[in-house]
Amino acid sequence: MNNIVAEPIMVMPVERKDGTYALRLCLNQGQLTAGMMKTVMETMVKFNLTSLRATTGQRMNLEGIPKDKLGEVIESIGTAVEKAPPGVSVCTGAGICKYGVQESRSMGDKVLAAVKQNGPYPFKVKSGVSGCKISCGLSFVRDIGLVGTPKGWDVHFGGAATKNAGLGVQIGTKVSEEEALDLVGKALRFYKENGRKRERTSGMLRRLGADAVLEALK
CATH class of the missing domain: 3.90.480.10 (Sulfite Reductase Hemoprotein;Domain 2)
Known part of the structure; x- marks a missing residue:
């Protein structure tokens, strides 16, 4: 050493x-x-x-x-630091894992950049990027979650692994990387404008209703 x-x-x-x-x-x-x-x-x-x-x-x-x-x-x-900067949970992705169909680590960096760019937010934002639907990046229970498919990315919003745990809503299906990041930015801006102080995206989703959120993010 x-x-x-x-x-x-x-x-x-x-x-x-x-x-x-x-x-x-x-x-x-x-x-x-x-x-x-x-x-x-x-x-x-x-x-x-x-x-x-x-x-x-x-x-x-x-x-x-x-x-x-x-x-x-x-x-x-x-x-x-008083508060840890935003982070993103990622799996090893297609470059390493035999189950991976999309490369997760570079996408994780891009999602993290989008989170930092669009803040500050009413409360913390946790993100997850997974290279396949096994979802080792915990994407289904993150505020922002991306799941790789053979034909692109599924994008999820409003998931939570808190005491009020729940899956996010799917706001994009089999979209390109560029489209996925555009949806991420749109969802984060919606949360920034409509979330209440110390309210996670999951709480906002329950309060406004999934249909209203999905309609706003079209």
């Missing part, structure tokens, strides 16, 4: 019930470089931290940080 240069990581502190803290590593598509891994390992050894946990959102939580050591650990690992 001596030839690997440590890289700083953006982190979000999260307070736990027992008074300790976790640092959420703000990763893109769950990917860690060798330099990031070196930073994490050196920090864990230095402060005797024993738990690094993968999250469902394809990020990592460095757990068990004492409150009085939080500032030092942040300084060791990178910089802190």
Whole structure:
């Protein structure tokens, strides 16, 4: 590891019930470089931290940080933010997975760019891109979800994996990449204009009704 240069990581502190803290590593598509891994390992050894946990959102939580050591650990690992930037859950896609029919990782970057471009929003936006209908990117239960088919992309809007879990509505079927991204932008702008403060897209969908949302997004 001596030839690997440590890289700083953006982190979000999260307070736990027992008074300790976790640092959420703000990763893109769950990917860690060798330099990031070196930073994490050196920090864990230095402060005797024993738990690094993968999250469902394809990020990592460095757990068990004492409150009085939080500032030092942040300084060791990178910089802190109050809120993690938007992320997107993706599968490995057609380039790697034998089931994949569409390439998901590059599409995930484009969806994430659309989310960032059209904000801010009434509340958080979670996205998922899956290269096939097995949906390892959790696309059916994301605010924005894309599912690859042999003939293009199915686009879903308003899904949720919260306590009021539910599938999103399908706003596009077997569309091209360009058409899918256009629908994503249109759905995000609709949410920005019609969602209430701290209301997820799923809550807006229930409040307005699926038919009204589908009609507005034609």
